[in-house]
Amino acid sequence: MMQYKRPSEDTLKALETAPAMFLILAPDLYILTASNLFLEATGTDRAAIAGKYFFDAFPGNPDLLDSNGVANILSSINEVMLTGKQHAMPIQRYHVPDRSAPGTLIIRYWEPLHIPVFDEKGLLSYIIQSVKNVTEEVMSKVEARQSKLDSDDSLRELGLMNRRLELEVARRTAELKQSESKYRNLIQHCPVAIQVFRGEDMVFEIVNDLMLGFLGKTRDIIGKTLFEGVPEIVGQPIVDVLYGVYKTGEPLAVYGEKVILERNGKSEIGYYDVIYRALYDDEKITGVLGIAIDVTPQIVAQQAIVESEERFRNMAENSDILISLVDEFGTLEYLNASWAKMTGWVRDNLKQLSWDEYVHPDDRSAVTDKFINGLENKTEFVNEFRLQNKENDYRWLRIKGTPRFDSLQSFRGFIFSGIDITEEKQRLLEIEYINKALIFSNEQLLNANLKLLESEENLLTAFDAGELGSCSLDLKTGKAEMSERYRHLYGLPQEVEISWEMVLQAVEPEFLEEVNLVLENAIKFGKPVDSTYAIRHLSTGEKRWMRVVGKVYQGIDGTNERVYAIVMDVTAQKQDELRKNDFIAMVSHELKTPLTSINGYVQLLGMKMQNGDNYDGSPILTKIHAQLKKMTTMINGFLSISRLESGKIHLIKKTLNFSEIIGALVEEYKMLASTHNFIFNKCGQTMVNADEDKIEHVLNNLLSNAVKYSPANTEIEIDCRVDGDIVMLSVKDRGMGIHVHDIPKLFERYYRVQSLQTSTIAGFGIGLYLCAEIIERHGGKIWVESELDLGSIFYFSLPLITD
Ligand code: ADP
Numbered sequence: 001m002m003q004y005k006r007p008s009e010d011t012l013k014a015l016e017t018a019p020a021m022f023l024i025l026a027p028d029l030y031i032l033t034a035s036n037l038f039l040e041a042t043g044t045d046r047a048a049i050a051g052k053y054f055f056d057a058f059p060g061n062p063d064l065l066d067s068n069g070v071a072n073i074l075s076s077i078n079e080v081m082l083t084g085k086q087h088a089m090p091i092q093r094y095h096v097p098d099r100s101a102p103g104t105l106i107i108r109y110w111e112p113l114h115i116p117v118f119d120e121k122g123l124l125s126y127i128i129q130s131v132k133n134v135t136e137e138v139m140s141k142v143e144a145r146q147s148k149l150d151s152d153d154s155l156r157e158l159g160l161m162n163r164r165l166e167l168e169v170a171r172r173t174a175e176l177k178q179s180e181s182k183y184r185n186l187i188q189h190c191p192v193a194i195q196v197f198r199g200e201d202m203v204f205e206i207v208n209d210l211m212l213g214f215l216g217k218t219r220d221i222i223g224k225t226l227f228e229g230v231p232e233i234v235g236q237p238i239v240d241v242l243y244g245v246y247k248t249g250e251p252l253a254v255y256g257e258k259v260i261l262e263r264n265g266k267s268e269i270g271y272y273d274v275i276y277r278a279l280y281d282d283e284k285i286t287g288v289l290g291i292a293i294d295v296t297p298q299i300v301a302q303q304a305i306v307e308s309e310e311r312f313r314n315m316a317e318n319s320d321i322l323i324s325l326v327d328e329f330g331t332l333e334y335l336n337a338s339w340a341k342m343t344g345w346v347r348d349n350l351k352q353l354s355w356d357e358y359v360h361p362d363d364r365s366a367v368t369d370k371f372i373n374g375l376e377n378k379t380e381f382v383n384e385f386r387l388q389n390k391e392n393d394y395r396w397l398r399i400k401g402t403p404r405f406d407s408l409q410s411f412r413g414f415i416f417s418g419i420d421i422t423e424e425k426q427r428l429l430e431i432e433y434i435n436k437a438l439i440f441s442n443e444q445l446l447n448a449n450l451k452l453l454e455s456e457e458n459l460l461t462a463f464d465a466g467e468l469g470s471c472s473l474d475l476k477t478g479k480a481e482m483s484e485r486y487r488h489l490y491g492l493p494q495e496v497e498i499s500w501e502m503v504l505q506a507v508e509p510e511f512l513e514e515v516n517l518v519l520e521n522a523i524k525f526g527k528p529v530d531s532t533y534a535i536r537h538l539s540t541g542e543k544r545w546m547r548v549v550g551k552v553y554q555g556i557d558g559t560n561e562r563v564y565a566i567v568m569d570v571t572a573q574k575q576d577e578l579r580k581n582d583f584i585a586m587v588s589h590e591l592k593t594p595l596t597s598i599n600g601y602v603q604l605l606g607m608k609m610q611n612g613d614n615y616d617g618s619p620i621l622t623k624i625h626a627q628l629k630k631m632t633t634m635i636n637g638f639l640s641i642s643r644l645e646s647g648k649i650h651l652i653k654k655t656l657n658f659s660e661i662i663g664a665l666v667e668e669y670k671m672l673a674s675t676h677n678f679i680f681n682k683c684g685q686t687m688v689n690a691d692e693d694k695i696e697h698v699l700n701n702l703l704s705n706a707v708k709y710s711p712a713n714t715e716i717e718i719d720c721r722v723d724g725d726i727v728m729l730s731v732k733d734r735g736m737g738i739h740v741h742d743i744p745k746l747f748e749r750y751y752r753v754q755s756l757q758t759s760t761i762a763g764f765g766i767g768l769y770l771c772a773e774i775i776e777r778h779g780g781k782i783w784v785e786s787e788l789d790l791g792s793i794f795y796f797s798l799p800l801i802t803d
Contacts, residue, residue: 005119007032007126010293011253011273014192015128016046018291019183023129029054029077032126041133043096043106058094069094076114080127086115086250091134109138115251117275128251140168193294196279198287202226202242205287214270214292216263232262238274245276246288252276256299271299301407322397322418325404328411330375342420344390360386360394371401378403378411384421396422469567473500475523475552475560486567489546491538508534508543518548519563526552526560532570545574579750583764590634590762594627601627634764640697641749641766651691651777655801658686658695658727659720665696666718669703675712683720686727687801694774695798698782701767702731702794708761710735710791725800726780732793738786746784747772771796 006026007015012033015022022035031049039045042058049057055070069092079087089112095105111132119125184206187194193211197203204222212218221229226239233239238259245252253275260269272292279287316323316336325334332350340347343358359367363385374381381401386394399418406412460483463470469486473479478500487494490506500519507515511533521527529550537544550565601624608615659682666680688695706716710733717732738746742753752758752765775782775796786792 005121005123005125007117008255008273008293008295010192010295011275014190014275014291014293017186017190017192019186019190021131021133023054023131025054025077025127025129027081027124027127031057038131041096041108041131043099073112076112077127080114080116081124084116084118084124086113088113091138107135107139108133109135115277117251117253120255125253136172193292195290195292196287197226197242197246197290198279200246202246202288204229211290211292214261214272214294216261216268230261232260232267236260241274242276242288242290245278246285249278249280249285251278256295270294270296272296305407322399322416322420324416324418325413326416327413328375330371330413333413342389342395343387358388360388362386374401374403374414395420396425463566467569471550471563471565471567473550473563473565475562489544489567489569490535491540506535506538508536510534522550522552522563523560526554528552529563529565532574534574543571544569545571576749579752579765583750583766586764587634587638590764591631594631597627598624637764637766637770640770651694651774653689653691653778656688656690656692656695658688658690658729658798659683661692661695662699662718662720662729665699665703673703673707676707676710677713677715679715679717681717681719681721683722683727686720686722688727688778688798689801690778690798691774695778698771698774698796699729699731701771702796705767705794706731706733706735706792708763709733709758722800723797725802726797727800728795728797730793730795732791734791737788737790737792738784739788743784743786747782 007024012024015024016033016035018035019037020035021038021041023038024032024034026032031052031054033050034042034044034046044057054073059070072089072092076087076089092110092112094108094110096108098104098106111134113130113132115128115130116124117126117128187196187206188208190208191210193214194206194208195204195211196206198205203225207215207217207219207222212221215221215230217229226242227234236259238254238257241252241254241257244250253273255273256271257274258269258271260267262268271294273295274293275291277289277291278285279289313334316334319336320338321336322339322342323334323336324332324339327333332353332355335345335347335350339345345353345355356364356368367383367385370381370383373379380403383397383399383401385397385399387397389395397418398421399416401414401416404412404415462468463483464485467485469489470483471486472481480498480500480503482492482498484494486492487498490503492498492502492506504512504515515531515533518527518529518531522529529548529552532545532547534543534545536542546567547570548565548567550563552560553562553564555561601620605617605620605624608617608620663680663682666678670678703716703718710716714734715732717730719730719732721728721730736755736757738753739755742751745751746753747768749769750765751769752763772782775798778798780796780798782794782796784792784794
């Protein structure tokens with residue numbers, strides 16, 4: 001296709017409605033449009049011919065074998081193109097289809113005139129083929145010629161012919177009148193502004209309303225000259241154009257012509273596309289037809305674009321942001337000063353700049369991919385990449401590409417704006433590093449936490465195993481956080497917030513002062529807590545001994561803030577201690593008694609011997625001996641205890657016939673303790689691996705207790721029985737028996753039943769304790785069955801030696 005500036009739609013529209021027969025041809029002879037009158041005369045419609053090649057739309061008449069119409073038109077157009085001037089063709093015969101009788105043609109003669117129209121750059125924009133239907137003239141001439149030829153023969157028809165001609169003239173005149181009024185009417189209602197000047201002075205002959213509106217004048221300018229009617233036009237370039245057309249007869253078109261007109265007393269600037277065409281009367285120019293289209297809004301918009309473009313450049317040049325433009329093919333059109341400053345690129349020939357070579361090789365393909373994708377899809381995109389600067393360092397850039405569209409919404413390329421994000425990237429890297437470090441330390445923290453949890457669990461398990469309660473007391477608020485066991489030990493409710501006052505309620509009154517003092521010392525001096533006191537269990541009312549051990553922790557302000565303490569039930573130890581004290585008192589008393597007796601006996605013996613009598617001291621010595629034995633037994637018992645407790649009791653085990661040893665001992669007892677009746681049920685050969693002395697000690701103890709705690713003359717039954725792989729021995733008495741409450745504590749150290757009956761019976765509460773220890777160390781068991789006032793049966797068992 002040829003490159004030419006297609007006339008605007010408005011121009012075409014104006015030409016279509018022009019009161020003449022116009023066919024508008026592009027320089028390549030494709031039909032742009034045709035005027036309404038042309039279409040009417042040729043019996044065609046616009047849609048059928050617009051966009052078609054001229055000779056396709058109007059092929060040579062096939063029935064006209066002599067027709068050389070195509071060649072004539074081509075040579076005329078050639079002439080126009082060569083000279084740039086209009087070219088009038090001789091009359092052409094070209095028949096048009098008869099719409100009323102499809103398939104037939106109507107004879108037509110035409111007078112075509114080809115007028116070139118140039119754009120503002122002087123290039124051929126389009127060609128107006130103005131045609132005049134001269135069929136009637138030709139026909140009448142032909143007819144005239146024919147009639148002349150036939151005159152001789154047709155003289156008689158002359159009158160008739162004359163008459164016909166007269167009629168024809170009358171008809172033509174009427175037609176002309178009609179056509180003129182039609183012409184004026186058309187102009188008046190034409191949607192483009194039209195004016196017709198007549199004469200050298202450019203007298204307004206016709207001006208339609210639209211044109212009047214442009215001129216800002218009223219109908220009274222008709223009949224006035226241009227300068228009279230529109231005085232402000234004097235000196236404006238458009239006048240030269242108008243006169244030029246009038247003088248040369250060559251049609252002229254100017255586009256976007258600036259014209260200053262006075263409207264409503266105000267001088268207003270407007271821009272118009274104006275076409276002037278000379279009007280002829282025969283060969284003489286008699287006037288000018290002017291068509292104008294107001295293009296002010298477009299021009300103003302264009303100017304605004306130009307201005308905004310200028311403003312854009314100005315702004316871009318002075319901006320710190322990297323700004324660049326590429327056209328719709330991706331070719332670099334513009335780079336601002338910031339770009340040049342950073343890269344050192346010379347902006348003379350940007351089209352030659354291979355900017356992508358400066359992109360870091362690792363980023364290059366991603367950058368170009370996005371760029372191409374953006375161009376293809378005309379969509380916004382962002383690229384982050386490293387670019388080499390003039391110091392040959394790589395800088396990180398973030399460039400955003402925004403598609404550009406012109407006023408007709410055609411894609412014009414991209415505008416890029418970018419910033420240097422090197423520092424941001426650096427910070428991001430640092431953050432990433434910190435993040436990684438954080439994750440790592442978080443993991444460690446988590447591990448430590450897990451370990452802490454584990455150790456807390458361990459601690460809790462340990463606390464549980466040790467039956468320790470834990471508590472943390474806020475020294476300022478008095479609020480206490482307590483473990484389940486702590487609450488349990490004091491009989492405090494679970495699930496309820498505990499205050500120090502609630503704890504104090506459990507403390508036995510005689511210890512309150514001490515407990516408060518300990519707390520005061522903790523608050524004031526941060527002294528560690530260690531206190532043992534008795535409480536009354538808040539739910540059972542039982543008396544218990546508690547030991548609280550704690551440490552004071554200071555807050556950040558250095559004040560003593562909190563006590564973390566553990567509490568343990570020390571009732572057993574405390575009772576043990578109390579019994580021990582009783583025991584010591586009793587021991588001192590019991591040891592003193594035989595000593596006093598021995599002392600007395602020794603003095604008596606001394607006195608008797610001093611008297612010089614041949615005194616037999618044997619009875620006194622026997623008594624002394626008995627007292628000494630009692631003391632020895634006592635002392636041995638104590639020694640056994642202390643040995644036992646210091647772990648120094650060692651069993652010297654050997655294979656023994658248990659039944660035999662027991663039998664011998666019972667026999668001995670039968671002789672010694674004549675107060676009771678001993679019954680012994682033997683159990684035959686029973687071999688055990690045991691310490692003989694210790695087993696004897698156990699039986700001794702059980703037998704002496706049976707004697708001690710049962711009335712004289714009652715039976716003491718010793719039963720030996722083998723049960724599977726154990727041998728079981730029982731000592732049954734018919735004595736005072738033991739209360740069910742005392743039974744579980746009977747084998748504890750220093751435990752003695754406190755009753756009226758026992759108060760008169762001497763004892764230290766260590767016998768059964770030692771028995772239990774000995775039996776358990778032999779892998780056996782010891783227990784008791786007893787009923788108050790009926791008697792008791794003490795049992796112990798030992799494992800038998802099995803082969
Ligand atoms: P003791 O020296 O007091 O007898 P033991 O340890 O041998 O010390 O006995 C502890 C307590 O068990 C005694 O004080 C007594 O109250 C009670 N007891 C021991 N044997 C008997 C028994 N056969 N009948 C009743 N009570 C007994």
